[in-house]
Amino acid sequence: xxxxxxATGAVIAxxxxxxxTAVRRKYExxxxxxxxxxxxxxxxxxxxxxxFRARIVALHxxxxxxxxxxxxxxxxxxxNELNGVLGRIDFFLAESAxxxxxxxxFADASQKLEERITHDPxxxxxxxxxxxxxxxVGSNVFVPAxxxxxxxxxxxxxxxxxxxxxxxxxxxxxxxxxxxxVAVVGDGATGAAxxxxxxxxxxxxxxxxxxxxxxxxxxxRMIKVQLELGGKDPIxxxxxxxxxxxxxxxxxxxxxxxxxxxxxxxxxxxxxxxYDAFVAxxxxxxxxxxxxxxxxxATYIGxxxxxxxxxxxxxxxxxxxxxxAKLLTGGSVVxxxxxxxEPTVFGDVDHSMLLMKxxxxxxxxxxxxxxxxxAAVDLMNxxxxxxxxxxxxxxxxxxxxxxxxxxxxxxxxxxxxxxxPRLPWTGVGHSGIGVTLSTYGIQTFTRPKAWHLRSA
Ligand code: NAD
Numbered sequence: 001x002x003x004x005x006x007a008t009g010a011v012i013a014x015x016x017x018x019x020x021t022a023v024r025r026k027y028e029x030x031x032x033x034x035x036x037x038x039x040x041x042x043x044x045x046x047x048x049x050x051x052f053r054a055r056i057v058a059l060h061x062x063x064x065x066x067x068x069x070x071x072x073x074x075x076x077x078x079x080n081e082l083n084g085v086l087g088r089i090d091f092f093l094a095e096s097a098x099x100x101x102x103x104x105x106f107a108d109a110s111q112k113l114e115e116r117i118t119h120d121p122x123x124x125x126x127x128x129x130x131x132x133x134x135x136x137v138g139s140n141v142f143v144p145a146x147x148x149x150x151x152x153x154x155x156x157x158x159x160x161x162x163x164x165x166x167x168x169x170x171x172x173x174x175x176x177x178x179x180x181x182v183a184v185v186g187d188g189a190t191g192a193a194x195x196x197x198x199x200x201x202x203x204x205x206x207x208x209x210x211x212x213x214x215x216x217x218x219x220x221r222m223i224k225v226q227l228e229l230g231g232k233d234p235i236x237x238x239x240x241x242x243x244x245x246x247x248x249x250x251x252x253x254x255x256x257x258x259x260x261x262x263x264x265x266x267x268x269x270x271x272x273x274x275y276d277a278f279v280a281x282x283x284x285x286x287x288x289x290x291x292x293x294x295x296x297x298a299t300y301i302g303x304x305x306x307x308x309x310x311x312x313x314x315x316x317x318x319x320x321x322x323x324x325a326k327l328l329t330g331g332s333v334v335x336x337x338x339x340x341x342e343p344t345v346f347g348d349v350d351h352s353m354l355l356m357k358x359x360x361x362x363x364x365x366x367x368x369x370x371x372x373x374x375a376a377v378d379l380m381n382x383x384x385x386x387x388x389x390x391x392x393x394x395x396x397x398x399x400x401x402x403x404x405x406x407x408x409x410x411x412x413x414x415x416x417x418x419x420x421p422r423l424p425w426t427g428v429g430h431s432g433i434g435v436t437l438s439t440y441g442i443q444t445f446t447r448p449k450a451w452h453l454r455s456a
Contacts, residue, residue, distance in 0.1 A: 001186065003161055006072040007294050007303040007338045015161055017186035020193040026153060026182045027197035030124045033179030034151035038121050042097055045147050051174035052143075053089045056082060056135075059170070063135075066162050068294045071131055072303025072339070075295050077257055085135040089143060091421035092442065096147045099442040114453040119446035121149035122224060123200030128191045128214070129164070130205040131157035131305055132260045137205040137228065138167060140425065140436040142181065145203070146171075148445040151180045155194055157206075158187040159305050192217070199223065201445075205262075207359075208385075208430040226434030226444065229427060230359040231387030232266045235416055236376040236402065237278055238393035239271040246392045246414075247281035253390075253416035255289060255343055258302045259363040262431075263388045263410070263417050267356055268367045269376045275369040279347055282367065283328055286343050291334070301363055304339040313341050313362045316355045325349045325366065351382055359385070373398070377405045386428025390416045 003013040018026070037045070056063065064078040073081075099119075106115035127141045134156060142152045156164020168183035184194055188210070195202065195217045201224035204214050211227040218225045235250050253265035270278045291301035304310055310333055317331050330344030341362055349356050349366035356366050370376045380389050390412030391399045403411040409426040412418060419425060424438040435441050 001158060001161070003070055005069050005338070006159075006305050006307070007340075009337045009339075012069055013162060015165075015185055017158075018184055018190050018193075020196070023184055023190060023193040024197065026184055027124065027194075027199070029179045030151040030153050030182045033177055034121070034124050034149075037146075037151060037177065037180045038149035040149075042100065042147065042149075045149065046093055046096065048171070048175040049089060049143055049147060050093060052171050052176070053086060053093075055170040055174055056086065056089075059166070063163070063166055065295070066166060067134070067160070068302075070162050071134075071160055071305045072294050073257060073305075074299040074302045076297055076299075077302070081133055081135050085139050088136070088139055088421040088437070091437075092143050092147060095439055096144065096442050099439045100148060100446065112455045114451075114455075116451040116453065118449045118451065119148065119443060120449050121446055124151045124153065124197075125201040125203060125224075125445065126194050126197070126199045127152050127154045128194065128202065128204045128206065129154065129156050129160075130262075131159035132257065132262070134160040134163045135167075136419070138164070140228075140441065141203045141205070142167075142171075144436075144442045145445040146176060146181060148442065150201075150445055151182070153182050153184050153194060153197070153199065155184045155186065155191050161185055202226070203434075203436075204228065208432075211432060224434075224444075226436070227432040228262070228425070228434070228436065229387075229430060229432040230361070230385060231262050231264075231427070231431050232357065232359055232383045232385045233263055233388045233390075233408070233416075234267040234269060234380040234383075234406075235265050235390045235392065235412075236269045236370070236373075236380060237271065237274070238373075238391065238395070238398065239273045240394045241274070241392045243274055243277045244281045247278055248285045249414075250392065250416060251282055251285040254365045255286065255301065255363050256417055258304065259365075260305060260361055261417060263419065264361075265365065265390075265416050266360055267379075267383075268365060269370045269379055270367060271376075272369040272371055275367075279328065279367055283345060286329060286345055289343055291340070291343065301343055304341050304362055307339045309362055310339055310341060312358075313344075313360065313364055316353075316358070316360055316364060317344065319354045320346050320349060320366065323350075323353050325353060325355070330364070351379065357383070373402055377402055380406050384430040387431040388412060388416070390414075
């Protein structure tokens with residue numbers, strides 16, 4: 001498997017993808033290692049994760065550079081991701097022992113009865129991961145899964161393989177046994193081979209079409225399946241905002257990580273009384289973004305990681321133009337080496353356009369004017385997805401009234417494109433099923449066992 005730098009098109013490494021036989025051997029390895037790991041005291045398991053955290057700190061710059069080289073993410077944003085993952089690990093280190101503790105939920109001396117809950121690990125879990133935030137989406141799964149006593153078969157995306165191998169090396173150096181965290185390298189075919197193993201759970205991050213295939217493959221097996229999928233996340237900007245600062249915040253939410261975030265802003269609705277002013281401020285913010293060498297500290301717009309995505313973006317642009325949208329900036333592939341697309345903004349869009357319906361996953365956005373809150377809510381909910389949604393207004397009650405009506409796993413008031421380890425990360429509809437992060441995202445890697453205890 002050739003690892004390419006999407007910013008230059010150059011091959012930066014050659015790794016061999018694992019076939020079905022190799023995947024089977026890795027499954028057997030993990031199955032043998034899991035029972036011993038589950039018996040290791042949680043204090044020791046937490047120590048290894050703390051040591052993993054220390055490895056990330058020690059190797060920070062090397063890891064950031066690898067990530068930028070293989071996914072084309074601007075180097076400052078790679079560093080941000082590595083800093084952000086430390087906070088997530090800290091949350092799991094602080095909360096896991098409490099969340100996984102045996103609980104006494106009922107006791108009645110007259111009946112000599114006690115009821116308790118324990119949290120048993122699922123066993124061997126498959127973690128099939130995405131490339132856009134490999135440290136975030138990976139650690140949301142493998143960190144709590146390991147702490148809870150599972151063995152993890154981790155398949156990094158084929159677009160973030162070197163980062164995946166760094167993660168495996170750091171976990172092993174930190175003391176997680178090699179038969180407890182096992183990296184499985186390859187593309188979709190390797191992922192499919194992994195799914196054919198008798199694992200006890202599948203935790204997937206990626207697109208809706210692949211998620212649907214995974215759900216079908218796991219369907220009859222009665223194992224836990226979690227799918228964290230895409231989004232078409234809306235923002236509604238009310239007429240009472242500070243236009244310049246709202247425009248800058250929403251533009252960052254749309255274009256950060258070159259628009260390749262599951263919770264990127266993908267649709268913008270603006271109250272018609274401030275539409276023109278908002279559009280002008282938004283375009284000014286976007287024109288300030290520097291597109292260029294992802295290794296340069298000043299770069300904000302990096303490369304498009306997957307080359308086929310350029311066709312998706314081209315198609316959305318052509319469709320929007322044909323249906324009468326107004327191209328305000330950008331609109332084209334950048335010629336030359338590597339995969340590049342100009343930051344692109346359309347005004348006068350509507351929901352007949354692909355740009356407002358299908359996940360774009362790139363630096364392109366449409367802005368639509370709306371007459372009132374009711375129209376905004378209807379449009380925000382007019383999607384098969386439901387990952388995040390947000391409102392910008394000075395009025396807290398108005399924001400809460402709107403957000404209560406929106407179908408999404410996470411809702412934002414005066415912010416967007418934000419994930420917190422303390423809050424559950426989950427989606428509605430095609431954005432997936434299950435939950436990571438928060439204490440729910442710790443217990444999800446366990447099977448709660450019900451103990452009915454009556455002393456004689
Ligand atoms: P993808 O679906 O193309 O691939 C995801 C993973 O699935 C990769 O590791 C791939 O090798 C593997 N895979 C592909 N076919 C498979 C098969 N048949 N069986 C098993 N495994 C298979 O997604 P991607 O391009 O890596 O990621 C982008 C998508 O992920 C976007 O839709 C984005 O919104 C979504 N995403 C969601 C979240 C979230 O938290 N909800 C986070 C990040 C990314």
